[in-house]
Amino acid sequence: MQRYYVLDREMAAGEDGFEAMVARAYRLKQAVRCLCRRDIALDLYIAHRHGGHVLSRWPGTGPRHAPHCDHYEAPDHLTGLGQVLGSAIVDDIDNGVTTLKFGFPLSKGPARAAPASFTNDKPDVKATGQRLSMRGMLHFLWDRAQLTHWHPRMAGKRNWYIVRRQLLNAALGCKVRGDPLAQRLFVPETFRLEDKDAIAGRQDAELAIARSEPDRIMILIGEIRSIESARYGEKILIKHMPQRPFLMDADMARRFHKRFAAEEELWRSDDRDGSLIMAASFSMGASGLAQIFEMSVMPVTREWIPYERLEERMLVTQAIEEKRHFVKGMRVNLGLEMPIASLTLTDTGAEATAVYLAHNLPEPRYDEALEQLMRTQGVEHLTWRPGDCLQIAQSGSTPIKVAGTSTAH
Structure with a gap:
């Protein structure tokens, strides 16, 4: 307690x-x-x-709390959060407001009059730690909503209703360009066939501000139900709002599938009912259809824990099956070539344990950065690859590393 x-x-x-x-x-x-x-x-x-x-x-005190504490956070530099805190994410403790700086616009200009302005989300080129990319914004909100946190009592209790509630609550204390983020954020409520007309009415009310201000850009976070052919391209159908497709012309669809090929493959290969989450900036066109400008997608397990490659999904699944307590590390703006702590186990006694994915082939830049991360004091460290154990001593005893590639500092 x-x-x-x-x-x-x-x-x-x-x-x-x-x-x-x-x-x-x-x-x-x-x-x-x-x-x-x-x-x-x-x-x-x-x-x-x-x-x-x-x-x-x-700010900065998360690692000083006990790992089992609700306020514990691993050192920021073990994940992508360390790159953006204090620059793209600024906490004001006097009023409890978090100011966010986005690397994408929230109003249309002449160059953004058409959905063809969709751009590939490549944080290492498009954005730095000074501003959040679309992916960075999604990762930050997911983490702030504590959807990255897991303990065994959560099993079977997370659904879209919980995810939506947590995301909206996470946005309440945030501002972007002086305006509350909550006014820009649209997260569709759980669809129920018997209540479809009332739900459609509430969605219309939430989107009314976008229709009344043609230059206004909003942000969607939703679960992709399917990606289907359309008359002049493709359409993305969002679960819980099937009556409002998001259209992509042929060029936009081609770039979408090229940019997010890995994420789509992971989503389609997940036989445990995982989901693909989309974050997108959009406006409402004269037709009443949404026009997408920029987007990012993120595969999540059926427990709504994000992952970015097959090995990481295996790690998350193993930790859940072994009933571990952990926090999933988020990349935010950080490029894929840099290591992060994929998980931080919080049930390993007085010190939490950061778990990193091991690479099979030598990559000097990655290996050097990983070695630097594993020098972090106050946290135990473990590298993991498929087939390794996660049988680290639970709270109340000294952490014991038994995975074949473990390293403690």
Whole structure:
């Protein structure tokens, strides 16, 4: 049970009176102390968002929390987040707002009057740590929504309703170009045939702002149901909004399949009911159909955990089947040629364990960067390849690495 020191009392999250005490601490401008570790002071600040209060860790303090704590995060530089924090992602602890800088426009100009302006999402060329690419934005929101976090009690309990709720909540404290991100973000609600007319009406209301402002660009996050032929190209059908296809002309479809060939192959090869998530900037045309400008896709397991290659899917699946507690590392803007911690196991005692995919062939740049990451203090390190075990000692004992390629520092 997560415990805190609020004003003059030690309390558990969810205990009667806890929310009222946090609200009082907010009014008195007093910090709340996380008690996941008793040997150091770990203060949290309180943000007031949409009528509620949220306990947030101070920037840079995530690794100081105990691995089992809700506020724990592995060192940022073990994933792609380290490249963008403080530049493309800026937290203001005074008001609890996170400012995002996007590397793609949110309004149409003369050069973006047609959907042919779709561009390939190549973060190593298109964007740097100064601005989030479309993929980077999707990865950031997925992580902020804690859809990258997993523990065995979640098994069978995640569905699109939960995913949507978490994404929308994650967007609440974010602003982009001075406007709330939530006003730009469209995540379709779960489709139910018996309620289809009411759902269509609510979707129309959410998209009304895009129709009323022709230059306005919105952002979709949805699950791809299918990619099908259309009269002059192809159409992407989004699950939960089948009545609103996203059209691609022939050239756009060709570039889509070329750019995202690996992601499509992973999606189609997943026999465990995984999904392909799409993030896209779009506007509403005069016809009432959505016009896509830029997009990115991300395969996820049936537990909604992202992955980027077959070996990583195998690693995630193995960790879930072994009932491990972990956080999935996200690449954000970082190029594929650079290593990240694919998983951080949080059930390995006093220190979490970062797990990296091992390469079969020598790649000097990758190997050098991986060696540097594995020098990080305060975290145990393990390299993994298919066939290796993840039988690392659980919380309460000293981590023991038994995988054949393990390295501890």
